[in-house]
Amino acid sequence: MEDNQHITSDELLNESEFSLEKTLRPQSLSDYLGQEKIKKELAIYIEAARKREEALDHVLLYGPPGLGKTTMAMVVANEMKADIRTTSGPAIEKPGDLVALLNDLEPGGILFIDEIHRMPRIAEEMLYSAMEDFFVDIIIGQGDTAHPVHFPLPPFTLIGATTRAGTLSAPLRDRFGILAHMEYYQIDELKDIVIRSAHVLQSQINLEGAYEVARRSRGTPRIANRLLKRVRDYAEVKGQGVVTETIAKEALDLLRVDHQGLDIVDQKFLSTLIKLYDGGPVGLNTLSANIGEEIDTIEDMVEPFLLQEGFIQRTSRGRMATQKAYEHLELTFLMND
Template identity: 55%
Template structure:
């Protein structure tokens, strides 16, 4: 169930979710402050008939960064070119992308913090002056040829804003920090998705899905699809009982914890006496990669108050002991 709840999505899932994506800022649910800021930015650029300032979208996976980039292009009525940081490993890769942009086009770079350093340095000049310098030749005979670019708007998305170098971060005219969704906002997301999928679901069922979605719309949409699949296969209505049965089948408990979450929690509490325990040791004990524990499981457990990170390692909180039902030692 880790893949089911992870905010990272496969290409097939993303194509399915494309049908549920809002097409404008007015349709976008949640992130009210960011929506107002973006609206002002885009309207001002439209009035002045220029490309908007470059935009940086920062926040955890699944909160709508890609969707907002599409909305920016739609609101401006300009084409959108999408790429990702890992795909740009050389300055030449970025030069090929930038030189193909049309005037006013929106360039979206996902996981922009994972771009190659040489490409980042080329991007500095492109963002400020809309030109790049291309080196021709090698050694003493190498020459720099300036290449003018069409004005464009860069929308960068990152899940780890702290890894962006300051010179790159400072060149964005607007930085939006996306926050996790509240349960009532997620309920609106689920309600809208159910309507688009033509799936009738009870109000209590909507609330149950929103509470177990870890504050992430992508997870809420995914759980809704699993509930719809359950009702379709078993021929049951989308009532509360069916929602509970479907989520139980996929190992999603009342707190939104999945199988791997619980394994990590029980490992810290039961095997290591509440901690502290190192990340690598914890990963080996549950048979997962350390990166998966750190980037997928740990953030939610920490945010839920079930786990804490200390200089000596991960430690379980009192709430974690209560959640596992294991008596907390008096010494703790």
């Protein structure tokens, strides 16, 4: 493909930046790129639920951040032709918050809870009866006047999203009928996402430019879209608005995102592990203190991709750098006992 073969948008967008972000999200399973196994399964479950005129069974979406869990929840709602209410685990501070959300649902409606693993235990326990039998028991009044009230709910679907499925309690996890593990995307899938997003953003891009953005996106659509916007900015200033392979490489090098998608935090993590601790093993608390990042950030944002790509290993004694990490940083590999 020659550099002058561009993929562009023919229509002008007259929407706000917020509306633009929404447009980047696919609206149906057929438009949703990647996650083929999950899409095939969900298509069957959705069609069956619609034929029976029932609410879809509860769905748990889990996997690393940025893989499209929120987008998938919106797509499911569209496919079910159901209203959806969205919230997050930390936003539900007390049982009353959860009751208000559930009470607002129409029959067959969908409640989406992002970061469901961070929901308070007392609210989580209220979900058990809500998910299983569509009712909650709440206490009205205080002291001697307090009394329980049985509060029926319409049939609904709970879609939970989490980056830490292992931290969910067994009673909550077992009440989800559909478990969907979101996996990192292949480069070709990300390339198609970049092309689609460039079309929405009215950016000119060729296939080589899209591929370069895709292969540095850590297997993650959210990162691909973020990098695309910055590469677009660079192209408008340095490349006459056209994202070619050369322009993409220059822009991403400027952002310090290397050819395998490792950003400055990843590189600092590996460099610290190797140069200060001879490749490990070393504990996560120590690494966190050395690189100045929170432990949760490292566990959720850094380690999953490094593990997936084979740059580190988790052992009972701590994190260890692999030979691939040494080679990537162009350092001599030393075998540890």
